[in-house]
Amino acid sequence: MLNIGRVGDFWRKPTTIESWAGEIEHALASPETTGRISNVNPLDTREFDAIFVGGGAAGRFGSAYLRAMGGRQLIVDRWPFLGGSCPHNACVPHHLFSECAAELMLARSFSGRFWFRDLDGVTTSIKEMVDLFRKGRVGPHAIMNYQSQQQLDLEFILNAPARIIDNHTVEVMGERFKARNLILGLGARGNDPQVPGINLKGVYNYASLVETLDHEPGETIVVVGGSKTAVEYGCFFNATGRRVIMLVRSKLLRLIPDEDTRNYTIDRMREQGIEIVEGAELAGIESGPDGRVAAVVADTPDGQRRIATDFVFHALGERPNSEMAVEALGIKTDDKGAVIVDDQLRTSVPNVYAIGDLIGPPMEMFKARKSGMYAARAAMGEKISYLPADWPDFLHTHYEVSWLGLGEEEAKRRYRNVVTMRMPPENPNGLDVALPAGDRVMLYAMLKPHLSGFQKLIIDGDSRRIIGAHHVGYGAKDGFQYLNVLIRQGLTIDQMGEMNELFLNPTHFIQLCRLRAGQQELRNL
Numbered sequence: 403m404l405n406i407g408r409v410g411d412f413w414r415k416p417t418t419i420e421s422w423a424g425e426i427e428h429a430l431a432s433p434e435t436t437g438r439i440s441n442v443n444p445l446d447t448r449e450f451d452a453i454f455v456g457g458g459a460a461g462r463f464g465s466a467y468l469r470a471m472g473g474r475q476l477i478v479d480r481w482p483f484l485g486g487s488c489p490h491n492a493c494v495p496h497h498l499f500s501e502c503a504a505e506l507m508l509a510r511s512f513s514g515r516f517w518f519r520d521l522d523g524v525t526t527s528i529k530e531m532v533d534l535f536r537k538g539r540v541g542p543h544a545i546m547n548y549q550s551q552q553q554l555d556l557e558f559i560l561n562a563p564a565r566i567i568d569n570h571t572v573e574v575m576g577e578r579f580k581a582r583n584l585i586l587g588l589g590a591r592g593n594d595p596q597v598p599g600i601n602l603k604g605v606y607n608y609a610s611l612v613e614t615l616d617h618e619p620g621e622t623i624v625v626v627g628g629s630k631t632a633v634e635y636g637c638f639f640n641a642t643g644r645r646v647i648m649l650v651r652s653k654l655l656r657l658i659p660d661e662d663t664r665n666y667t668i669d670r671m672r673e674q675g676i677e678i679v680e681g682a683e684l685a686g687i688e689s690g691p692d693g694r695v696a697a698v699v700a701d702t703p704d705g706q707r708r709i710a711t712d713f714v715f716h717a718l719g720e721r722p723n724s725e726m727a728v729e730a731l732g733i734k735t736d737d738k739g740a741v742i743v744d745d746q747l748r749t750s751v752p753n754v755y756a757i758g759d760l761i762g763p764p765m766e767m768f769k770a771r772k773s774g775m776y777a778a779r780a781a782m783g784e785k786i787s788y789l790p791a792d793w794p795d796f797l798h799t800h801y802e803v804s805w806l807g808l809g810e811e812e813a814k815r816r817y818r819n820v821v822t823m824r825m826p827p828e829n830p831n832g833l834d835v836a837l838p839a840g841d842r843v844m845l846y847a848m849l850k851p852h853l854s855g856f857q858k859l860i861i862d863g864d865s866r867r868i869i870g871a872h873h874v875g876y877g878a879k880d881g882f883q884y885l886n887v888l889i890r891q892g893l894t895i896d897q898m899g900e901m902n903e904l905f906l907n908p909t910h911f912i913q914l915c916r917l918r919a920g921q922q923e924l925r926n927l
């Protein structure tokens with residue numbers, strides 16, 4: 403009989419979200435004295451169909467699916483909650499900080515007018531927001547545990563690192579568990595720049611920021627990196643009133659596929675005061691007399707530059723946590739440490755699957771959850787095939803930037819008759835036009851029109867099919883999820899023009915299509 407928790411197994415225990423919050427708070431404060439948080443069914447004698455090693459988005463969604471199919475699963479996670487890095491240090495804080503960036507940009511743009519207080523020269527606290535998150539995250543954590551235990555009937559052991567023994571066996575604090583399959587969802591961690599001074603106090607990545615920020619950053623902040631995380635945090639720091647200097651190895655935001663969209667995005671970042679140095683390599687971080695960061699040294703196209711600062715944030719991508727699987731199982735990985743899987747999410751070791759960030763890019767929530775779900779089906783004997791393709795994407799600056807399909811440049815390489823529809827329209831005064839005027843940009847549209855966003859739809863004029871969509875503004879990314887499916891099914895401008903819009907909406911794509919759908923020979927708009 404399994405009863406492996408500390409006093410009082412959680413199986414069928416009537417918990418609440420509040421009681422889970424207390425449990426998790428206690429465990430985070432003193433993990434050792436809490437011991438294992440065990441929710442294992444002591445009466446079920448069936449073999450586990452799969453042990454999910456890691457209970458992040460990938461492991462949790464995979465488990466829920468396997469359980470829904472009637473199988474028996476067990477999750478083991480070293481943290482005292484389910485859901486993994488998303489609610490603990492990755493997506494959820496990012497969304498909080500990006501919301502702060504958008505709110506602060508609005509407040510600063512209309513500072514001293516209407517109901518906005520005068521923010522001229524005012525710096526707002528970064529630490530207060532980080533502390534707010536650290537205190538508040540226990541809420542989402544508790545919901546994950548409550549839902550998984552009470553509503554999804556999942557079996558799990560938390561606050562307990564797992565050790566892989568062989569392809570059917572995992573050891574959890576001295577006790578061994580066996581399953582028909584292992585499904586590894588061990589996640590990834592931030593890459594550290596390999597430079598002198600990287601361990602100084604005052605140097606952070608997204609994870610250490612929320613765990614260890616112990617001072618209010620000074621006037622100047624250096625951000626190293628040029629992709630989603632660097633930009634999202636850089637824009638937040640900037641919006642608080644800091645001088646932000648971004649050191650970018652190659653090109654900023656090269657993942658945005660449409661050049662007009664990318665340029666609008668970067669122009670607005672610069673306009674908010676962010677200094678962007680492309681072609682810059684971090685050379686070292688200097689210490690002050692107190693053992694904290696005092697300056698950053700970078701090699702830039704204009705020569706070596708020393709920037710005085712007490713706060714450095716770096717975001718250089720992620721490395722999958724594959725070491726344990728390599729040591730224990732000899733599992734095959736690529737040169738970046740990602741576990742290699744086939745389209746059935748099988749690794750090089752029989753009966754071992756891998757999912758989520760552990761299998762490399764795209765390291766996004768949709769893939770974590772879907773790969774978990776597909777691995778569960780495979781482990782239950784279904785023939786599946788999962789390779790992420792054609793997904794919609796987004797990031798935050800002070801805005802939300804969403805895209806899917808092709809950018810205009812790539813579209814023109816692939817199609818001979820590319821038609822675009824954009825807002826603001828392409829004209830010499832384009833940036834002064836109060837379009838798009840949609841949700842959450844109406845004040846900008848009235849008073850600072852060039853801040854009201856940018857959007858572009860790309861169409862193959864011959865087949866009339868939509869082949870790309872791009873948006874800078876607010877509230878559009880939700881629609882992009884569904885639009886992506888329709889576009890993969892061959893959505894045309896004529897079909898889009900038949901949809902029913904809710905005026906005003908963030909994207910305007912439906913009414914733009916209706917304006918042009920009557921044309922035999924499509925022209926740009």
Ligand code: FAD
Binds near residue numbers: 491562
């Ligand atoms: P994780 O959530 O990292 O789960 C891995 C789990 O394994 C963890 O719970 C860990 O405790 C556990 N574990 C590790 N080792 C052991 C062990 N030995 N024993 C037991 N347990 C172990 N994606 C989006 O789609 N949208 C966003 O807005 C977004 N924002 C992001 C912001 C940032 C700053 C970052 C860094 C990422 C963001 N992502 C976003 C990506 C997203 O967070 C990840 O793709 C997703 O969380 C990966 O889920 P996972 O289950 O694969 O890994």
Ligand code: NAP
Binds near residue numbers: 631634
């Ligand atoms: P990323 O998208 O992999 O980008 C890494 C950045 O670091 C790039 O700008 C890269 O430059 C730079 N870089 C890498 N190694 C470097 C080095 N040695 N020196 C200098 N620069 C270096 O990673 P990320 O932005 O850190 O994000 C991590 C993961 O989380 C990604 O998979 C991302 O998709 C996900 N995430 C998602 C969201 C979201 O959905 N909104 C938000 C945040 C993070 P080059 O361009 O020159 O290679």
Ligand code: COM
Binds near residue numbers: 459484485771
């Ligand atoms: C979301 C975590 S923050 S999970 O995907 O619901 O497990």
